[in-house]
Amino acid sequence: MSVESWIAEQKxxxxxxxxxxxxxxxxxxxxxxxxxxxxxxxxxxxQLEALGFTVSLLGDPPVVYGRYDGPTGAxxxxxxxxxxxxxxxxxxxxxxPPFEPRxxxxxxxARGATDDKGQVFAHLAAWRYLQQQEGRLPxxxxxxxxxxxxxxxxxxxxxxxxxxxxxxxxxxxVSDTAFFSEEVPTLTVGLRGxxxxxxxxxxxxxxxxxxxxxxxxxxxxxxLARILVALKGPDGRIxxxxxxxxxxxxxxxxxxxxxxxxxxxxxxxELTGAxxxxxxxxxxxxxxxxVRPTLDVNGLWSGYTGPGSKxxxxxxxxxxxxxxxxxxxxxxxxxxxFAAYVREVAPPGVTVEVERLHPPAPPFETPTDSPFYKAxxxxxxxxxxxxxxxxxxxxxxxxxxxxxxxxxxxxxxxGFGLPxxxxxxxxxxxxxxxxxxxxxxxxxxxxxVGSLPK
Ligand code: BES
Ligand code: ZN
Numbered sequence: 001m002s003v004e005s006w007i008a009e010q011k012x013x014x015x016x017x018x019x020x021x022x023x024x025x026x027x028x029x030x031x032x033x034x035x036x037x038x039x040x041x042x043x044x045x046x047q048l049e050a051l052g053f054t055v056s057l058l059g060d061p062p063v064v065y066g067r068y069d070g071p072t073g074a075x076x077x078x079x080x081x082x083x084x085x086x087x088x089x090x091x092x093x094x095x096x097p098p099f100e101p102r103x104x105x106x107x108x109x110a111r112g113a114t115d116d117k118g119q120v121f122a123h124l125a126a127w128r129y130l131q132q133q134e135g136r137l138p139x140x141x142x143x144x145x146x147x148x149x150x151x152x153x154x155x156x157x158x159x160x161x162x163x164x165x166x167x168x169x170x171x172x173x174v175s176d177t178a179f180f181s182e183e184v185p186t187l188t189v190g191l192r193g194x195x196x197x198x199x200x201x202x203x204x205x206x207x208x209x210x211x212x213x214x215x216x217x218x219x220x221x222x223x224l225a226r227i228l229v230a231l232k233g234p235d236g237r238i239x240x241x242x243x244x245x246x247x248x249x250x251x252x253x254x255x256x257x258x259x260x261x262x263x264x265x266x267x268x269x270e271l272t273g274a275x276x277x278x279x280x281x282x283x284x285x286x287x288x289x290x291v292r293p294t295l296d297v298n299g300l301w302s303g304y305t306g307p308g309s310k311x312x313x314x315x316x317x318x319x320x321x322x323x324x325x326x327x328x329x330x331x332x333x334x335x336x337x338f339a340a341y342v343r344e345v346a347p348p349g350v351t352v353e354v355e356r357l358h359p360p361a362p363p364f365e366t367p368t369d370s371p372f373y374k375a376x377x378x379x380x381x382x383x384x385x386x387x388x389x390x391x392x393x394x395x396x397x398x399x400x401x402x403x404x405x406x407x408x409x410x411x412x413x414x415g416f417g418l419p420x421x422x423x424x425x426x427x428x429x430x431x432x433x434x435x436x437x438x439x440x441x442x443x444x445x446x447x448x449v450g451s452l453p454k
Contacts (some may be wrong), residue, residue: 003443006129007436015103017047018095018121018435022101022110028061028084028151033188036145040083044145051127052136053143054184057156076140078169078407081120081176082149085112086424090257098265111366115423118430119175119416120145122438144165144403149176152196152358153399160399160406169374169407171449174400175438177415178423180261182433185380185389187373188413190392191400193363195335195391197225199342200318200353201262207303207312213318214313218349221280221302224317224436227352230345231295231321236280236288238295238323240341246328249290257389258286271364271419290392294324319356324394331360357360377446379414383441417419 007014007431027033041062045055054068068075087097088111088356096102098111108118130137140374144167146156160167177188203220204213217438250298263286268277279288288294302317304310323338325331339354346352367373367389393413404411422428 001133003129003329003440006133007439010128014106014125015129015352016120017124018108019066019101019103021117021121022108022112022279023099024083025088025099026084026112026147027087028148029087034061037084039240041145041147042082043329047124048143051124053128053129053141053367059149061145061155062121063156063159064139064143064145065159066145067250068137068141068143070450071139075138075452076142076168077168077446078142078144078167078172078403079123079410079451080122080129080172080174080403081145081229082102083120084113084147084148084150084227085115085117085187086150090426095427098426098428102393105432107431108435109429110428111428113428113430114178114417114434115428116176118435119438122175122416122435122442125439126442126446129439130174130446135378138432142407146399149399151399152361153278154359156399157359160402163406167406169409170404170452171409172372172400172407172411172446173372173410174397174413175415175442176397176417177395178417178419178421179344179434180389180391181418182262182431184261185384185386185388186378186391187368187388188366188393188415189368189390190290190327190365191363191396192392192394193329193331194322194361194396195325195331195338195400196298196320196322196357196360197335197338198318198320198355198357199224200316200355201227201350202316202353203350204313204315207315210311210313217313218347219313219351220317221314222349223350223352224302224319227301227342227346228297228319228321232343236278238293241291242337243329243334246330247293247326248328249285254291256393257391258284261389263285265432266342277447289394291326292393293326294327295321296333298322324396325360325363327363327365331362335360359398361396363396364399364400364411365392366400366404366411367412370412372410372449375445376412376414378448379441379445382444383437397428405422414441418443 005352025039033082044064044391048066101110171264179186228235268285299320303314
């Protein structure tokens with residue numbers, strides 16, 4: 001049976017299973033959801049066992065590991081994905097609750113729908129099809145689905161360190177990225193790295209009456225504001241000394257490809273809903289979201305933020321500040337320069353602490369000359385009717401370098417999201433066309449790779 005007919009026949013059952021997967025509030029950032037991470041991992045274990053995998057749960061929150069011994073002589077693929085999701089807030093901005101999936105004709109709405117549960121599910125579906133149709137999977141597999149991707153993959157790094165040669169593979173396959181657009185199938189060939197920090201500024205020992213004591217102490221909120229303002233100029237350039245030292249300029253071939261894409265100003269205005277675009281002068285929006293490094297404030301708090309007024313000088317202020325890094329920037333060097341600079345620009349009268357919130361993600365690039373990449377090009381051509389383009393993405397997947405090293409093979413970033421999926425935002429969704437197309441493309445890829453000489 002063709003994969004299209006199989007999908008048509010199995011659709012209700014597949015959707016039911018995807019809905020179950022999406023109902024787990026597996027939010028890795030929030031300690032209160034630890035048990036939900038375990039429940040999600042258990043569910044995945046059951047799914048994989050039903051598909052013939054030998055499964056173990058490693059660490060806490062568990063890395064779900066599944067092993068499948070394919071036909072002798074067939075290549076080994078390491079599949080990587082994540083079952084954790086970003087916090088869903090602000091909840092009031094969702095049109096339906098984030099963990100009660102809503103189905104429309106076009107898409108399925110839920111936190112994790114595209115990032116990454118929906119995409120992981122496309123692989124489960126492809127394996128189910130292959131098992132049912134051919135009685136076995138065409139390749140050997142190490143399946144690694146972690147519960148901490150959205151918070152830096154600490155447990156998986158530890159698990160990886162203990163694996164030695166056990167996860168050697170011919171290629172790593174990941175579906176946690178996006179197409180350029182619905183009409184432009186895309187293979188991701190690079191991701192930015194990430195350095196995530198928190199800055200805490202402390203002033204008086206407690207919140208003070210801003211009248212009786214206003215005028216004799218530095219205000220931590222203002223001090224923090226001065227620090228933040230010092231990080232980036234009005235030209236969008238990051239002011240941390242040495243920040244751009246090693247940034248590699250894009251090559252001519254890449255620039256030519258970008259010029260052919262409809263990534264104009266209005267495209268980003270629509271995608272963001274911002275009144276105007278901003279960013280580093282001298283670079284196009286597409287360059288600014290892919291090959292240029294950036295710095296952002298992800299969260300900022302201090303003092304009284306409830307209704308009405310309260311007259312205080314807050315005792316402290318804090319901000320979460322992250323930097324996206326590009327090839328050849330070294331996260332360690334940037335971290336040291338950043339921390340030193342924050343201390344240097346802090347005004348007197350407060351104490352400042354700078355901390356990293358998780359292991360830094362190094363910038364990542366992957367080759368396009370392997371037979372596994374060629375198979376991905378073919379798979380997308382088969383499922384979408386046109387050849388994919390290679391594109392760098394601005395997001396990060398921390399463990400890819402480490403995984404590629406452990407596997408000893410190239411990483412194929414064949415993701416099926418869309419820039420309009422609202423990942424990390426309210427009303428995240430995954431379009432059915434992308435999901436079913438993914439199942440078709442992945443089925444093709446696994447079969448094609450199964451026939452490659454080892
Ligand atoms: N799936 C994303 C990364 C991504 C999104 C790549 C869109 C390409 C296109 C991933 O789950 C993610 O969000 N990663 C985090 C990692 C971080 C918290 C260490 C990110 O990029 O913010
Ligand atoms: Zn994400």
